[in-house]
Each structure stands twice: as structure tokens, then as C-alpha cells.
Amino acid sequence: MNNLEHTGTKIAKLRRSSGMTQEELGRHLSISAQAVSKWENGDSLPDLPLIVKLANLYDCSTDYLLGREGGLTSLIPQIREAFHQMELTERIGFLEKMITLAEGPVSTTPVHSEGHASLVHIHLGPTGLGLWAKDRLVCIASPTFLEEAVETLSTEAEFPFTLLSDEVRHVLLILLRNIDDLKPYYAVDEETLRTQLPASVDLERVLTECIELGFVDRVRGGYRLNFRADLTVRLLAMIHQMINKQGSMNVTVGK
Known part of the structure; x- marks a missing residue:
């Protein structure tokens, strides 16, 4: 497909998606419907000022209209400048x-x-x-940040996890699924839970507490975090990582 056909196809697609007729687009640009038809049929190209007007009208880049395939990376300078404004x-x-x-x-x-x-x-x-x-x-x-945040909780717990007892926290971490293997029927049996917790822990009491808090469901095959609890533990782990990891937090207050 040559540049004339490529640009014409893009203009036609944008025009139709906006619900415009060729006449309506022509009125927006102060040109005739016949001129729009010639663009869309690949018989001619818009002049540069009209390319800019089309890009503004349809909120796209001139590169997109002209068929430049530079990839998203080429848009970063433009995005960065616009983002700061x-x-x-x-x-x-x-x-x-x-x-x-x-x-x-x-x-x-x-x-x-x-x-x-x-x-x-x-x-x-x-x-x-x-x-x-x-x-x-x-x-x-990212998965890397989530894994790092969860791993930190296995050895230490500061706010906000100090809102939970250590026993509840340990159970939640054991039941937290691997992000690469989010099986819908995931469950951990009671025997496995016992082997991963200190012998002094009253497992039945802790599981009852977790269930009453709404974190854990008793299902066939054992126990599992429900989706809300799974997400909550990860979000709390992220907060824990961001506010407690030394040298990792940059805070902007006000404008």
C-alpha cells in the first residue's frame, strides 16, 4: 500500500468512527466533499496544514495519518512534554x-x-x-515489585501489616497464590498449613479468625484466599514496601 492509499484509508476510518459524512468533514476543513473523497480513494494527499487540522480534529498524530511506523517509543518525547502540561x-x-x-x-x-x-x-x-x-x-x-513486596513480609512486618496479628499474616502469606499460576480452584490443605506454621500456633483458632475477617474461604481440598483478600494482601504488601523500604520513597506535597 503506497502513502496515498495508506493516508486515505486512515482518514476514511477516522471519519467513519466519528460518525461524519464526507460533506461534514469537508465543512470542518473548509474544503469540498469531492476533495475528501479523493483523499480516501488514494487519488491525492491533504496539504500539510490540513494534515495538522485532521490530527487535531481526530486527536491523533500526523505520523499516524502519514503512515510513519516508528513504534510507540518514537512518541515518548511528545508524550513526556504533554504529560508535564x-x-x-x-x-x-x-x-x-x-x-x-x-x-x-x-x-x-x-x-x-x-x-x-x-x-x-x-x-x-x-x-x-x-x-x-x-x-x-x-x-x-510489575510482577517483580509484587514478588519483592511479598518476600519482604516473610521476614518483617511494619505498618500496615501490624494491624494484623503475626499468626494471621503468616496464614495469609501461605495462602497467597503464585502470580504466574492463578488457578481458580487453588487451595492449601490443613496438613500443609500446619507444616509451614510454628507448632505453637493454634491453627483452628487462626483459621476461624481469618474466615471471620472475610479473608479465607473453606473449600473442597482445604483453604484459600478469596479474590478480595488475595488482592488486599498484595496491595498492603505494596504499601508496606513503599513506606518502609529505606531510600525508596519520594514524596511530593502540594503543587
């Missing part, structure tokens, strides 16, 4: 779109509230953790 809410909205594009198949049942204006979306799988609440929060964590 955005308001905080605009940055969150942009990152929300990136999470939506980057997410893979959801490996577990996501938490959601159907029809709610601030729908929470969660992706948890081998590519890491992505979480956003529309207009409120964006959170991305």
Missing part, C-alpha cells in the same frame, strides 16, 4: 487508557459494580497488577 486528573485519565490497552486476559474474577459511575477495574495476572477507579485512582505494579 496535564492537570492531575488528566494524567490519571491518560494512565487509565494505558492500563486498559495493556491489560491481558483476566485470570480471576474482577471486582466490579455494574453501572456505577466510578467502576473499579482490576487486572491481576502474569503481567502484574493493574487497578483503576475511574476519575480517582490508577495503580500499576
